[in-house]
Amino acid sequence: MKPQASIMAHAARNLGQIRLNSTVKTTSYDPRKQEIPEHSTLFSMIQPTGMFHLGNYLGAVRAWKDLTDYAPDSTKLIFGTADLHAITIPKPAKDIRKFRSEAIASILASGVNHERAIIYHQSALPEHAELNWILSTLAGTGYLNRMTQWKSKSEGLDNSSLGLFAYPVLQAADILLFKSTHVPVGDDQVQHLELCRTLAESFNKQFGKTFKLPTTLLAPTKKILSLRDPLKKMSKSDKDQNATIYINETSDEIAKKIKKAVTDSTSTHFNYDPENRPGVSNLINIISGIQRKSIQEVESDISDFKDHKTFKDYVCYVINEEINEPRRKFEELVQNSNYLNKIVQEGNEKARAIASVNIKEFKQKVGF
Numbered sequence: 541m542k543p544q545a546s547i548m549a550h551a552a553r554n555l556g557q558i559r560l561n562s563t564v565k566t567t568s569y570d571p572r573k574q575e576i577p578e579h580s581t582l583f584s585m586i587q588p589t590g591m592f593h594l595g596n597y598l599g600a601v602r603a604w605k606d607l608t609d610y611a612p613d614s615t616k617l618i619f620g621t622a623d624l625h626a627i628t629i630p631k632p633a634k635d636i637r638k639f640r641s642e643a644i645a646s647i648l649a650s651g652v653n654h655e656r657a658i659i660y661h662q663s664a665l666p667e668h669a670e671l672n673w674i675l676s677t678l679a680g681t682g683y684l685n686r687m688t689q690w691k692s693k694s695e696g697l698d699n700s701s702l703g704l705f706a707y708p709v710l711q712a713a714d715i716l717l718f719k720s721t722h723v724p725v726g727d728d729q730v731q732h733l734e735l736c737r738t739l740a741e742s743f744n745k746q747f748g749k750t751f752k753l754p755t756t757l758l759a760p761t762k763k764i765l766s767l768r769d770p771l772k773k774m775s776k777s778d779k780d781q782n783a784t785i786y787i788n789e790t791s792d793e794i795a796k797k798i799k800k801a802v803t804d805s806t807s808t809h810f811n812y813d814p815e816n817r818p819g820v821s822n823l824i825n826i827i828s829g830i831q832r833k834s835i836q837e838v839e840s841d842i843s844d845f846k847d848h849k850t851f852k853d854y855v856c857y858v859i860n861e862e863i864n865e866p867r868r869k870f871e872e873l874v875q876n877s878n879y880l881n882k883i884v885q886e887g888n889e890k891a892r893a894i895a896s897v898n899i900k901e902f903k904q905k906v907g908f
């Protein structure tokens with residue numbers, strides 16, 4: 541490919557040149573190139589429902605790390621475990637405890653600097669539930685009923701709960717509690733963020749201007765697909781655990797899963813064509829995300845691969861290079877529960893200091 545074409549393709553993919561501004565409400569971004577405006581509040585959460593997988597890492601948590609490294613000093617960075625959300629699909633208390641502490645270890649192991657970012661547990665702040673209630677009075681049940689995640693999560697459940705239905709309202713409360721301006725998430729959260737902006741607008745209209753409408757920040761690798769069925773997203777809850785690569789897995793486990801990853805019978809070349817070659821394209825997308833290269837650059841790097849083994853060995857090599865350090869750090873941190881508890885305790889206190897001031901303002905506006 542001519543250099544000019546490659547530059548254009550790169551720009552189109554990363555949209556790295558677009559500066560964030562207050563009118564863009566959903567944008568692809570590259571935190572290394574893009575400017576986050578001064579005095580922004582960046583906020584995101586992850587559910588402690590199992591180990592982090594490659595989708596969580598590339599779609600969300602690595603972006604959190606980049607933001608802690610590259611956002612201006614005047615920005616607030618707040619990241620949490622969404623443990624209140626995690627119980628919308630009931631789990632034993634011991635699992636919740638274990639997953640919460642593993643989630644903190646994973647966030648730190650991915651390189652998020654706890655001295656720069658607040659890292660906390662959602663359930664430690666009663667203000668989340670308070671704002672949730674206020675926002676729930678503004679949320680239309682018809683709108684909630686259209687949420688695709690609610691539909692897919694409630695499918696097959698005998699008795700799906702009010703909590704699962706109202707889940708996106710709590711998510712909006714999480715974000716607005718800190719008057720967040722930017723929310724880095726994967727593709728599957730776009731619809732929830734739209735609801736959040738609608739609720740912020742309704743609150744502003746009814747009770748006076750309080751919230752800026754938060755921008756959704758999508759990483760270039762906003763959607764990593766299942767290795768076994770590349771038409772679905774990679775997910776912690778996939779019944780086929782060969783579909784998902786976790787960031788603490790050994791190189792042997794990863795090699796086994798990549799070997800079983802669905803591709804196709806063409807081995808003369810490996811190119812990105814999501815419609816006709818979804819499996820191969822997903823693996824190329826993973827490489828491109830990890831290496832922060834455009835799809836075209838990756839295609840050019842692998843242009844002389846002529847068999848599946850060479851291609852898949854390369855995928856394993858790239859994944860292992862990236863997660864070696866997080867994997868090592870995770871194993872170390874997860875043994876050290878005192879250290880993890882101390883970090884969360886500090887994070888809970890810092891988060892509460894902001895939330896308790898904000899909730900007073902919101903309640904006063906409502907008339908309490």
Ligand code: AMP
Pocket residue numbers: 585586587588594595596597598599600601724725726727728729761762763764765773774775776
């Ligand atoms: P969850 O595990 O559902 O709590 O997701 C935590 C974060 O990871 C959210 O920002 C999701 O959008 C993101 N995420 C989850 N699965 C994927 C995926 N397969 N590809 C990209 N991002 C994902």
Ligand code: TRP
Pocket residue numbers: 583584585586587622625710711714715723725729732
């Ligand atoms: N719903 C999100 C997910 O499943 C997790 C989440 C809860 C979240 N509260 C949030 C993400 C607030 C961003 C902002 O991934």
